[in-house]
Amino acid sequence: MLLDTTLREGEQSFGTYLSMTDRERILRGLAAVGVPEAEVGWAGRDDLADMLALSARVA
Numbered sequence: 635m636l637l638d639t640t641l642r643e644g645e646q647s648f649g650t651y652l653s654m655t656d657r658e659r660i661l662r663g664l665a666a667v668g669v670p671e672a673e674v675g676w677a678g679r680d681d682l683a684d685m686l687a688l689s690a691r692v693a
Contacts, residue, residue, distance in 0.1 A: 635671065638664050641685070642673040657685065661692045 640660055645652055652660070657674075664672050674689050675682045 636669050638669050638672045640664075640672070642676060646676075654681070654684065654688065658688055658692070661689060665692055 641652070641657055644650060661672060661674070672689070675685045679685075
């Protein structure tokens with residue numbers, strides 16, 4: 635199984651900011667190539683609920 639952490643680990647990198655549009659494009663790309671699981675955020679993040687809703691729509 636392939637697990638992608640771009641939207642969790644990648645955004646924790648210094649100076650990195652992904653808009654919701656960027657995140658959606660990444661999720662759709664991952665889904666298009668068959669990645670079955672993506673980590674999309676972390677607890678305490680302000681927009682985690684929005685990211686989870688986006689993930690459910692893409693899935």
